[in-house]
Amino acid sequence: MSWADTLAQGLLLGGLYALFAAGLSLVFGIMRLVNLAHGDLIVLGAYLILGIGSALGISPFLAASIALPVMFALGWVLQMALLNRVLGEDILPPLLVTFGLSVVIQNGLLSAFTADSRKLPIGPVEAHSLPLGPVTVGVMPLITFGSAIAVILILNWLFYRTALGRAFRATSDDAVTAQLMGIRPKQIFGMATGIALVVATIAALYLGARANFDPSIGPARLLYAFEAVIIGGLGSLWGTLAGGLVIGVAQTFGAALNPEWQILAGHIAFVAVLLVRPRGLFPRAQD
Amino acid sequence: MKNSHSLLLFVVLVAGLALVPVLGSRALVQDLFMVLCLLVLALNWNMLAGFAGLVSVGQQAFVGIGGYAMFAAVILGGLDPLAGVLIGGVVAMVLSVPVAFFAFRLNGAYFAIGTWAVADIARLGFGQWKALGGGTGTSLPKGAARDMIGADAVKEMLGISAAAATDAMTYWLALALVAVMMLASWLFLRSRMGLGLQAVRDNPVAARSVGVDPLRLKALVFLLTAFGTGICGGLIFIQIGRISPDAAFSLLDWTAFVIFIVVIGGIGTLPGPVIGVLVFYGLEQLLADYGTVYLIVLGCLGIAIMLFARRGLWGAFIERTGFDPLPLGHAAPRPGA
Structure with missing residues (x-):
C-alpha cells in the first residue's frame, strides 16, 4: 500500500470519526456537558437501524431515515427528563449520570441482541470503488466523508444563521441573560441533545455499514470522538473535523507500520497534539 | 470522645475480618479478598474524585501497571511477589508523574477523557511487552505465590494447604491495606493539607485567597492514589495468578x-x-x-x-x-x- 493510499484511507476514516464527534462537540459547546454515553448511543442507533431495516425489509438507508426522528425524540427526552436535572456548576453529577447511562445502554443491548457482531446490509455499493488520481477509494467511505462535511456545514449553518442557533449561542454564552430574552435554556438543551443524537444516528449508519459492530464497541468510539473534539479545540465544528482527520490518519499510518499499532498511534497523536497545543488546534470557547 | 468510639469500632471490625481465613471457607476468603481490593480502589478513587475534584476514568492504568510491575519483578527479576507488590506501587507512582503532567492540562470533564486515553495507551503499550506474553498475557511461575515470605508460616500455623495459605496471606494484606488506607485518608483529610483540599473543592477562589495551592495539592493526591492503586493492582494479580492487558487494564x-x-x-x-x-x-x-x-x-x-x-x-x-x-x-x- 502506497503512502498516498494510506493517507487517503486515513482521511476517509477521519470523516467517520468526525461524524462520531460532531454531536459531542455540539452538546459540549452549548451546555458544557460531557456525555460519556455518546458512543453507546451511536451503537444503539446502529441496532435501531438494523432492527427497523429487518422488521420492514427495507435498506439501511431508508431505515436510518425512520430512525432519525426516533433518536431525536430519545435525545430530547433524555435531556429533559434526566440530564437537565444534573447540569450545574459541579461537573461530577452529569459525568457520573452519563457514565451510568453508558453501562445501562451497553448491557441492555447485550441482553437484547447478545454479543454476536452484526453488520448493516447495504448491498452491492459496499464493494464499489472509484479511481481518484493516484489512489482508489471505496464509494462507501467517500459517501461517509461527504456526509461528514455536509453534517458539519449544516450544523454550522444552524448554529450561525438560524434563530435556533442564535438561541444556542446565547444560552452557551450566558444562560441567565438568555432567559431574560425569553429563551428557555432547558428546552434549548433538549433540542441540542436531540440534534446530537440525529448526528449520532447518521454516524451509526456508516459505522454499521463499514464494519461489524457489537454492544461493547461504544466506549472505544467515544474515546476516538472525544480525542477528535479535544484536538480540534472546544466549540469549533471545523476543528472537530480536523481532529477526526488527525486521528484517522494517525491510525491508518500506525496500522500500516504494524496492525497492532493502529489504536495506539491515534492515542499518541492525541497526546502529542495536546502537548504542543493544550487548547487544541482551533479553540473557540473558553474553558 | 466520639472519635475514640469510632476508632474502637474500627479496630473491632478489622480484627473480626482478620479471623475470616481461620474460621471461614476458602471461597469466602477469595470473595472477600476481591471485596477488600475493590474497597481499596474505591477509597483511592474517592480521594481523587470526591475530595480533590479529579474525576479520573483511567485508574485502571495504575492497577494494570502495578500488576505488570509485580509480574516483571517476579518473572524477570526473580523477586518475591510481595517485593513485587511494593515495586508495583512505586512504579505506578513514578509513571503517574508524566500522566499528571499531561492530564492536568485538561480541565474538569476533559480530565476524565485524558486519563481514559492514557489508560488505553498503557493497555496497548503493555500488550507490546513480549517478555510478559504480549497481547495474550502470561501466568505467574508455578509456586511463586506459594513461596512468598510468610506463606509457609501461615500454612503451619493454620494447618491448611499451600494454596489456601496464599489466599489467607493476600487476604490479610488486602485487609491491612484497607485499614492503612482508611486511617491515612482520615488523618490526611483532617490535616492542614486535607482541609486545604476540601476548601479548594468547596470554593477554589476563596481557598487560594488564604494561601492554598490547588495544583500542588491535587498533584500530591494524584501521585499518592497512584501508589495505593498500584499496590492494590500488584496484590490482585498475585491472587489471580495470571495477567493479560485486557484483564489488567x-x-x-x-x-x-x-x-x-x-x-x-x-x-x-x-x-x-x-x-x-x-x-x-x-x-x-x-x-x-x-x-x-x-x-x-x-x-x-x-x-x-x-x-x-x-x-x-x-x-x-x-x-x-x-x-x-x-x-x-x-x-x-x-x-x-
Whole structure:
C-alpha cells in the first residue's frame, strides 16, 4: 500500500470519526456537558437501524431515515427528563449520570441482541470503488466523508444563521441573560441533545455499514470522538473535523507500520497534539 | 470522645475480618479478598474524585501497571511477589508523574477523557511487552505465590494447604491495606493539607485567597492514589495468578465498579466507599446469575443516587439523622474549655 493510499484511507476514516464527534462537540459547546454515553448511543442507533431495516425489509438507508426522528425524540427526552436535572456548576453529577447511562445502554443491548457482531446490509455499493488520481477509494467511505462535511456545514449553518442557533449561542454564552430574552435554556438543551443524537444516528449508519459492530464497541468510539473534539479545540465544528482527520490518519499510518499499532498511534497523536497545543488546534470557547 | 468510639469500632471490625481465613471457607476468603481490593480502589478513587475534584476514568492504568510491575519483578527479576507488590506501587507512582503532567492540562470533564486515553495507551503499550506474553498475557511461575515470605508460616500455623495459605496471606494484606488506607485518608483529610483540599473543592477562589495551592495539592493526591492503586493492582494479580492487558487494564472491573461503589455509598464522604462496597457485594450475591441485569441495576442505581441523593447512602443517612460518627471538620473550641 502506497503512502498516498494510506493517507487517503486515513482521511476517509477521519470523516467517520468526525461524524462520531460532531454531536459531542455540539452538546459540549452549548451546555458544557460531557456525555460519556455518546458512543453507546451511536451503537444503539446502529441496532435501531438494523432492527427497523429487518422488521420492514427495507435498506439501511431508508431505515436510518425512520430512525432519525426516533433518536431525536430519545435525545430530547433524555435531556429533559434526566440530564437537565444534573447540569450545574459541579461537573461530577452529569459525568457520573452519563457514565451510568453508558453501562445501562451497553448491557441492555447485550441482553437484547447478545454479543454476536452484526453488520448493516447495504448491498452491492459496499464493494464499489472509484479511481481518484493516484489512489482508489471505496464509494462507501467517500459517501461517509461527504456526509461528514455536509453534517458539519449544516450544523454550522444552524448554529450561525438560524434563530435556533442564535438561541444556542446565547444560552452557551450566558444562560441567565438568555432567559431574560425569553429563551428557555432547558428546552434549548433538549433540542441540542436531540440534534446530537440525529448526528449520532447518521454516524451509526456508516459505522454499521463499514464494519461489524457489537454492544461493547461504544466506549472505544467515544474515546476516538472525544480525542477528535479535544484536538480540534472546544466549540469549533471545523476543528472537530480536523481532529477526526488527525486521528484517522494517525491510525491508518500506525496500522500500516504494524496492525497492532493502529489504536495506539491515534492515542499518541492525541497526546502529542495536546502537548504542543493544550487548547487544541482551533479553540473557540473558553474553558 | 466520639472519635475514640469510632476508632474502637474500627479496630473491632478489622480484627473480626482478620479471623475470616481461620474460621471461614476458602471461597469466602477469595470473595472477600476481591471485596477488600475493590474497597481499596474505591477509597483511592474517592480521594481523587470526591475530595480533590479529579474525576479520573483511567485508574485502571495504575492497577494494570502495578500488576505488570509485580509480574516483571517476579518473572524477570526473580523477586518475591510481595517485593513485587511494593515495586508495583512505586512504579505506578513514578509513571503517574508524566500522566499528571499531561492530564492536568485538561480541565474538569476533559480530565476524565485524558486519563481514559492514557489508560488505553498503557493497555496497548503493555500488550507490546513480549517478555510478559504480549497481547495474550502470561501466568505467574508455578509456586511463586506459594513461596512468598510468610506463606509457609501461615500454612503451619493454620494447618491448611499451600494454596489456601496464599489466599489467607493476600487476604490479610488486602485487609491491612484497607485499614492503612482508611486511617491515612482520615488523618490526611483532617490535616492542614486535607482541609486545604476540601476548601479548594468547596470554593477554589476563596481557598487560594488564604494561601492554598490547588495544583500542588491535587498533584500530591494524584501521585499518592497512584501508589495505593498500584499496590492494590500488584496484590490482585498475585491472587489471580495470571495477567493479560485486557484483564489488567479493564475499565469495567477496576474503574466502573469502583465509581459505582463510591457513588452509591457517598462520594466525598469517608465511610461512603465502605457502605458502597457492602451494597455492591450484596447485589452481586443476589444477582450473580443474571450477569447483564446486575450491571443494568448498578447503572440505574448510580443514576438514581446522582438525581436524588448526591452524597450517596451515607450522605443521606447523615442528613436524615444529623449523626456523623466520622466528622472530617474540627469542632470549634468551646468557650472556657
